[in-house]
Amino acid sequence: MTKPSDKGPNWYRELHSVVDHLAASWEERGYWDRTGTLPIPSHEEVVRIIHRARRILFPGYFSQTNINPENLQYYLGEEINRLFEELSRQINLALRYEALSRGEGLPVSTLGEELALKFIQKLPEIKSILLTDIEAALTGDPAAKSRHEIIFCYPGFLAISIYRMAHELYRLKVPFIPRIMTEHAHSLTGIDIHPGATIGRSFFIDHGTGVVIGETTIIGERVRIYQGVTLGALSVPKEAVEELRYRKRHPTIEDDVIIYSNATILGGETVIGARSIIGGNVWLTESVPPDTKVLLKAPELHLLRKIRKNLGV
The missing domain is CATH 2.160.10.10 (Hexapeptide repeat proteins)
Known part of the structure; x- marks a missing residue:
C-alpha cells in the first residue's frame, strides 16, 4: 500500500516550523502572555450569565419555561441561585488572574461571592431603570407597537440592558467581566457602550x-x-x-x-x-x-x- 507521504509533499511537515516559532514566542514573555496556567474568566460563561440575568429581569421572555404566579417564586429562586454560583466563580477567576498578573497577593477567597451578592442585590434597581428605558422607546419611536416588541426585538434595548448590568459590576471594580459583557452586546448590535x-x-x-x-x-x-x-x-x-x-x-x-x-x-x-x-x-x-x-x-x-x-x- 502506498503511504500518504509517497504521494507528494507532506503538507503537515511544513506546519512544524510555524509550531516551533509560536512555541518559541512563549518564552519571550510578551505583553500578551498569560500568567502561568491560572484559569481565566470564560467568555462563554459570561455570555451565559448575561442570558440568565435577562431571564431573571424579564421572566418568561427569554426561555420556554411556563411561568405563572404559582411558580414564579420557585423559578426566580432557582435562577438567582445559579446566577450567584456562576457569577461568583467568574469574578473569583477574574480577581485572581488580575492580582497574579500584577504580582500582587491573592484576593480574599470569598470576595467573588461578596461582589456577586452585591450585584444580585442591585437587580431590582436595574429592572426599575430598564422599565423607564422601555417607556422611553415606546414614547419616542412610532414604530414600536408594544413593550413586548421592545423587550424582544430592539437592539438598542438589548445593548442598554447589558450595559446596565455591566455598569454595576464596573462600579464594584470587577475586572474583565464588564468589558466582556458590553463587547458581547457590541458584537450583537453594533452599539458600543463602555461599562464605565x-x-x-x-x-x-x-x-x-x-x-x-x-x-x-x-x-x-x-x-x-x-x-x-x-x-x-x-x-x-x-x-x-x-x-x-x-x-x-x-x-x-x-x-x-x-x-x-x-x-x-x-x-x-x-x-x-x-x-x-x-x-x-x-x-x-x-x-x-x-x-x-x-x-x-x-x-x-x-x-x-x-x-x-x-x-x-
Missing part, C-alpha cells in the same frame, strides 16, 4: 448601529440618540495617554437632549446643555448652552434632469 459610562434613566437609542459611548461619558435623563452617534475622546499624543487614562475624556450630555444620526461629540470638557438638539452629521468639540439647536447649514442641491431626445415616438 454613566447613563441616566429613560435612555433611548433608536436604530443604534454604529453608536459609540466612551468610558467617562455622562448622560442625563430622558436622552435620545440615533444611529452612528459618537460620544468620544479627542485624540492625544502617545506620551499623554497614561496621564489621561483615569481622567474625564468624554462629553457630558445633560437631561432631555436629542442627538441625531452620525453626530460626533468629543472631549471631556464638552457639555451639551439640557433640552438641546444636535442635528445629524454635526461635529462638536465645544460646549453648547441649554435649549440650543445645532444644525449644519443645508447643502445646495442640484437636481439634473436628463433631457431625452425626440425619438419620434
Whole structure:
C-alpha cells in the first residue's frame, strides 16, 4: 500500500516550523502572555450569565419555561441561585488572574461571592431603570407597537440592558467581566457602550448601529440618540495617554437632549446643555448652552434632469 507521504509533499511537515516559532514566542514573555496556567474568566460563561440575568429581569421572555404566579417564586429562586454560583466563580477567576498578573497577593477567597451578592442585590434597581428605558422607546419611536416588541426585538434595548448590568459590576471594580459583557452586546448590535459610562434613566437609542459611548461619558435623563452617534475622546499624543487614562475624556450630555444620526461629540470638557438638539452629521468639540439647536447649514442641491431626445415616438 502506498503511504500518504509517497504521494507528494507532506503538507503537515511544513506546519512544524510555524509550531516551533509560536512555541518559541512563549518564552519571550510578551505583553500578551498569560500568567502561568491560572484559569481565566470564560467568555462563554459570561455570555451565559448575561442570558440568565435577562431571564431573571424579564421572566418568561427569554426561555420556554411556563411561568405563572404559582411558580414564579420557585423559578426566580432557582435562577438567582445559579446566577450567584456562576457569577461568583467568574469574578473569583477574574480577581485572581488580575492580582497574579500584577504580582500582587491573592484576593480574599470569598470576595467573588461578596461582589456577586452585591450585584444580585442591585437587580431590582436595574429592572426599575430598564422599565423607564422601555417607556422611553415606546414614547419616542412610532414604530414600536408594544413593550413586548421592545423587550424582544430592539437592539438598542438589548445593548442598554447589558450595559446596565455591566455598569454595576464596573462600579464594584470587577475586572474583565464588564468589558466582556458590553463587547458581547457590541458584537450583537453594533452599539458600543463602555461599562464605565454613566447613563441616566429613560435612555433611548433608536436604530443604534454604529453608536459609540466612551468610558467617562455622562448622560442625563430622558436622552435620545440615533444611529452612528459618537460620544468620544479627542485624540492625544502617545506620551499623554497614561496621564489621561483615569481622567474625564468624554462629553457630558445633560437631561432631555436629542442627538441625531452620525453626530460626533468629543472631549471631556464638552457639555451639551439640557433640552438641546444636535442635528445629524454635526461635529462638536465645544460646549453648547441649554435649549440650543445645532444644525449644519443645508447643502445646495442640484437636481439634473436628463433631457431625452425626440425619438419620434
